[in-house]
Amino acid sequence: MENMEKTVSDKIAASEILSRIVDFLFPRRCLLCGKVNPDGKYLHFCERCSPEADILRGARCLRCSEIVGTEGIPDTPTCARCRDDPPWFNKSLVVGSFTNAVRQMSIELKYRNGTYILADMSRLLAEVRPARAFFDKAVLVPVPLHYSRKLKRGYNQSELICRMIAKTFPDANLRIAKILKRIRRTPTQTTLDREHRAGNVRNAFALSNEKAAKAAFDKATRFVVVDDVMTSSATLSECAKTLKRAGFKNVDAFAFARRL
Ligand SMILES: [Zn+2]
Ligand SMILES: [Zn+2]
Numbered sequence: 001m002e003n004m005e006k007t008v009s010d011k012i013a014a015s016e017i018l019s020r021i022v023d024f025l026f027p028r029r030c031l032l033c034g035k036v037n038p039d040g041k042y043l044h045f046c047e048r049c050s051p052e053a054d055i056l057r058g059a060r061c062l063r064c065s066e067i068v069g070t071e072g073i074p075d076t077p078t079c080a081r082c083r084d085d086p087p088w089f090n091k092s093l094v095v096g097s098f099t100n101a102v103r104q105m106s107i108e109l110k111y112r113n114g115t116y117i118l119a120d121m122s123r124l125l126a127e128v129r130p131a132r133a134f135f136d137k138a139v140l141v142p143v144p145l146h147y148s149r150k151l152k153r154g155y156n157q158s159e160l161i162c163r164m165i166a167k168t169f170p171d172a173n174l175r176i177a178k179i180l181k182r183i184r185r186t187p188t189q190t191t192l193d194r195e196h197r198a199g200n201v202r203n204a205f206a207l208s209n210e211k212a213a214k215a216a217f218d219k220a221t222r223f224v225v226v227d228d229v230m231t232s233s234a235t236l237s238e239c240a241k242t243l244k245r246a247g248f249k250n251v252d253a254f255a256f257a258r259r260l
Pocket of ligand 2: 061063066080081
């Protein structure tokens with residue numbers, strides 16, 4: 001017994017030494033202030049630039065995740081905008097606003113091939129209190145990229161986020177189903193205003209194989225469409241619409257960051 005404990009503590013000590021050597025040879029830096037090898041909870045953010053500061057706080061609209069009041073006020077099922085023009089998904093969750101560390105994580109993942117950032121994203125997601133219950137037994141559906149864009153980038157960041165979510169909550173019985181495809185190439189949403197965004201992605205998605213999806217899932221299946229950044233919610237809403245028009249009623253949305 002004593003020997004076994006010794007072996008375990010030896011192993012921990014060895015991995016600690018190894019990670020120090022790696023840090024020495026390939027220093028990590030805080031992505032916001034440049035501090036070398038931050039030793040807090042996050043690998044790529046120092047204590048001072050801690051991503052937890054960027055978690056969305058305050059009362060939010062449960063439908064679109066817009067902040068509607070300060071912390072302590074209860075959440076609301078719909079905000080004024082959702083009453084006027086409701087998105088197709090029933091409810092949503094986001095980790096944080098598109099600022100500071102949350103913004104940097106989204107950029108690293110999407111544009112810099114930054115899969116190393118997924119570990120920090122997972123640590124941050126685990127801090128979001130409603131997340132575990134939100135994802136319980138869900139089928140995660142990544143927002144698809146058009147094949148030409150995926151070819152260029154080499155990966156779909158929404159798929160990577162789906163895998164990150166499943167790893168963060170191993171006991172939530174999550175499944176990932178790549179059942180949507182993008183049927184037309186759309187210009188990037190980032191340069192368009194709200195009205196044009198909705199038009200830009202309208203009818204841009206379809207089920208890759210409707211028959212197979214209907215055989216695999218039923219009306220009660222709870223889907224969560226997953227994207228990296230939600231801006232006007234037009235993309236997530238169009239994906240939810242595609243699922244709902246196929247007869248699936250239980251469709252929610254998740255984005256890592258929300259541009260407010
Ligand atoms: Zn820093
Ligand atoms: Zn709302």
